[in-house]
Amino acid sequence: MRVLTAALGALLPENAIVVDEANTSGLFIPGATAGAPRHDWLCLTGGAIGVGLPMATGAAVACPDRKVICLEADGSAMYTLQALWTQVREGLDVTTIILNNRSYAILNLELSRVGADPGPKALEMLDL
Numbered sequence: 732m733r734v735l736t737a738a739l740g741a742l743l744p745e746n747a748i749v750v751d752e753a754n755t756s757g758l759f760i761p762g763a764t765a766g767a768p769r770h771d772w773l774c775l776t777g778g779a780i781g782v783g784l785p786m787a788t789g790a791a792v793a794c795p796d797r798k799v800i801c802l803e804a805d806g807s808a809m810y811t812l813q814a815l816w817t818q819v820r821e822g823l824d825v826t827t828i829i830l831n832n833r834s835y836a837i838l839n840l841e842l843s844r845v846g847a848d849p850g851p852k853a854l855e856m857l858d859l
Contacts, residue, residue: 735760735828735830736759736760736762736763737763739760739763739764739767739800739802740763740764740765740766740767741767743764743767743768743770743800744768744770744798745768745769745770746768746769746770746797746798747768747770747771747797747798747799747800748770748771748773748787748790748791748794748797748798748799748800749764749770749771749772749773749799749800749801749802750773750774750783750786750787750790750799750800750801750802750803751772751773751774751775751783751802752774752775752780752781752782752783752784752786752801752802752803752804752807753802753803753804753830754775754780754804754806754807754837760802773786773790778841780804780806780807780810780837781807781809781810781811782807782811783801783802783803783804783807783808783811784801784803784808784811784812784814784815784818784827785811785814786801787799787800787801787814787818787825787827788814788817788818788821788823788825790825791818791821791823791824791825792821792823795823795824797824798824798826799823799824799825799826800825800826800827800828801825801826801827801828802828802830803827803828803829803830804829804830804832804837805829805830805831805832805833806832806837806838806857807837808829815827833858838857839854839857
């Protein structure tokens with residue numbers, strides 16, 4: 732993860748739009764861009780997951796002259812994969828980076844926050 736955060740901080744283009752749905756994998760990414768050229772940062776709109784890919788699509792449609800970088804957690808990406816096809820079909824300038832932790836990690840975190848004690852079958856459903 733350190734390599735990704737360092738690369739993003741060093742290579743982020745001027746006036747880029749970063750869509751951040753990296754969730755549990757990307758906690759330290761915003762800090763790595765503190766010294767990067769000016770950019771906009773769009774993040775989760777609440778507790779729901781799956782908004783990153785469509786948000787990146789919308790940002791690229793709204794600002795076709797700007798580079799869009801989408802930081803997407805693997806579990807969240809599973810909700811709206813069709814947005815990738817839209818990005819390709821429309822020729823949108825979006826670079827999507829899928830952060831693979833092989834789990835719906837944010838859902839595991841939320842289960843622990845509410846004190847749930849899921850059984851093995853429930854935990855299998857959160858494993859990618």
